[in-house]
Amino acid sequence: MSVPRVAIVGAGPSGLFAASSLLAGHPGVLIDVLDRLPTPFGLLRYGVAPDHTSIKSVQARLAGPFASERVRFFGLVELGRTVTRDELVAGYDAVVYAAGASEDRRLGVPGEDLPGSRAARDFVAWYSGHPDAEPQPLAGVRTAVAFGVGNVAVDVARILLLDAAALAATDMPESVLAELSGHRIADVWVVGRRGPEHATFTTTELRELLTLDGVQPVLHDPLPDDPPDADRRVRGNLAALRDAAARVVPGARARLHLAFWRRPSELRGSGAVESVVLERTASDGAGGVVGTGEREEVVAQMVLRAIGYRGKPLPGVPFDERDGVVPNTGGRVVDVDGSPRVGEYVVGWIKRGPIGVIGTNKSDAAATVSLLLEDLASGILPAPTGPDAGELLAAQGLAASSFADWEAIDAAERARGAGRGRERTKVETWHALTDVIRFGRTGGPLEREPEA
Numbered sequence: 520m521s522v523p524r525v526a527i528v529g530a531g532p533s534g535l536f537a538a539s540s541l542l543a544g545h546p547g548v549l550i551d552v553l554d555r556l557p558t559p560f561g562l563l564r565y566g567v568a569p570d571h572t573s574i575k576s577v578q579a580r581l582a583g584p585f586a587s588e589r590v591r592f593f594g595l596v597e598l599g600r601t602v603t604r605d606e607l608v609a610g611y612d613a614v615v616y617a618a619g620a621s622e623d624r625r626l627g628v629p630g631e632d633l634p635g636s637r638a639a640r641d642f643v644a645w646y647s648g649h650p651d652a653e654p655q656p657l658a659g660v661r662t663a664v665a666f667g668v669g670n671v672a673v674d675v676a677r678i679l680l681l682d683a684a685a686l687a688a689t690d691m692p693e694s695v696l697a698e699l700s701g702h703r704i705a706d707v708w709v710v711g712r713r714g715p716e717h718a719t720f721t722t723t724e725l726r727e728l729l730t731l732d733g734v735q736p737v738l739h740d741p742l743p744d745d746p747p748d749a750d751r752r753v754r755g756n757l758a759a760l761r762d763a764a765a766r767v768v769p770g771a772r773a774r775l776h777l778a779f780w781r782r783p784s785e786l787r788g789s790g791a792v793e794s795v796v797l798e799r800t801a802s803d804g805a806g807g808v809v810g811t812g813e814r815e816e817v818v819a820q821m822v823l824r825a826i827g828y829r830g831k832p833l834p835g836v837p838f839d840e841r842d843g844v845v846p847n848t849g850g851r852v853v854d855v856d857g858s859p860r861v862g863e864y865v866v867g868w869i870k871r872g873p874i875g876v877i878g879t880n881k882s883d884a885a886a887t888v889s890l891l892l893e894d895l896a897s898g899i900l901p902a903p904t905g906p907d908a909g910e911l912l913a914a915q916g917l918a919a920s921s922f923a924d925w926e927a928i929d930a931a932e933r934a935r936g937a938g939r940g941r942e943r944t945k946v947e948t949w950h951a952l953t954d955v956i957r958f959g960r961t962g963g964p965l966e967r968e969p970e971a
């Protein structure tokens with residue numbers, strides 16, 4: 520019997536946890552990990568906040584599979600452009616989609632598209648040095664409002680409020696560091712449409728935000744008692760908010776406003792955001808909210824929509840428009856009518872929606888991989904009939920980026936950082952990334968990586 524081949528589309532945490540599970544679960548399987556970007560690690564590199572260095576250290580574990588000669592990385596390969604779903608299905612015993620959730624939810628209020636109103640994703644991409652990111656100028660901004668009370672809102676608020684020394688200790692690109700160190704934002708609002716007991720942020724992240732040096736927390740609502748059914752996280756969040764309400768920061772350089780039971784009804788401004796109109800809300804008794812009609816206006820020059828992400832359809836792959844995921848049963852892809860797509864699997868946010876921390880993807884990927892291995896063992900997966908990714912690209916004269924190329928980028932970033940007394944400074948443009956690949960590569964683009 521031939522050695523089974525698996526393609527994983529997406530080199531973020533879920534894809535690399537899947538690679539790791541596959542390697543551990545099968546003695547011979549060959550794995551090709553494909554990504555649109557030249558670098559692996561997905562949201563770990565471009566989503567986890569740069570000051571959260573302990574989470575970033577997961578990178579070494581995620582890189583683990585590439586030490587095996589059974590695993591190859593193909594960067595600069597995009598599903599639907601460089602390779603198609605049909606080609607992958609023909610070229611591999613199994614295909615695992617690990618594409619994450621790359622769209623944003625919309626507020627759906629007037630003024631949402633005014634300059635100054637931004638998706639938190641764009642802001643995160645910018646400070647993370649993503650090569651697709653647009654500059655996020657902060658000149659003229661005195662007050663910023665983040666909508667949503669999840670961990671992304673906490674991240675963007677914290678990054679705006681960190682002092683220059685904390686920012687300099689990160690791996691942000693120099694241009695980002697200059698913008699964030701030089702801005703004059705003195706008020707950051709975090710606004711939730713429901714109560715603090717319903718917020719989705721986690722207690723450690725919330726406490727970190729509420730206790731930033733030189734930042735005065737301002738709570739705009741009375742805090743509720745612990746609900747009888749509150750879990751540990753909710754009780755922890757409420758305790759953190761009570762502590763913050765009692766905190767006095769003498770000579771504070773900025774204020775963090777937390778406002779609940781408010782939703783945006785309009786962003787106002789002539790040519791750019793100048794204020795935000797909030798409507799007070801009340802519980803509808805069924806977990807949602809109703810507007811009370813009572814409104815207040817907050818003068819603000821920047822709005823960050825941190826109201827959740829959404830999966831994007833993958834060309835040729837079924838898509839559930841309502842939930843923004845690839846329809847699946849436990850990780851086996853099914854068509855929209857529920858019929859199985861034998862040999863296709865899904866992991867991570869594109870499987871279950873944009874919830875959970877990096878580590879959640881480990882058990883999630885392992886669950887899908889155990890079904891894949893079960894299908895492989897039972898013989899129901901048709902053997903490949905076409906070329907694999909390396910052969911497909913070679914036939915078209917296309918060069919992917921390899922794991923060795925990533926190592927060259929990694930070395931370049933460390934060298935850039937060292938020159939400035941930092942551990943790393945990210946290479947943030949396509950041009951600079953491809954330059955490192957062209958001039959800094961140590962092996963051919965389509966070679967299997969050697970065992971470490």
Ligand code: NAP
Nearest residue numbers: 667668669670671672712719825826827828873874875876
């Ligand atoms: P999230 O936790 O789902 O939070 C989304 C927030 O947006 C909720 O407060 C939600 O309120 C609100 N919202 C949704 N639609 C809205 C609307 N139309 N108007 C006003 N508010 C609206 O999502 P996230 O913050 O994007 O985070 C995604 C996942 O990544 C989460 O699991 C998070 O924990 C994780 N993450 C973790 C870290 C970390 O560990 N440090 C950092 C970043 C992200 P409702 O509850 O009322 O819908």
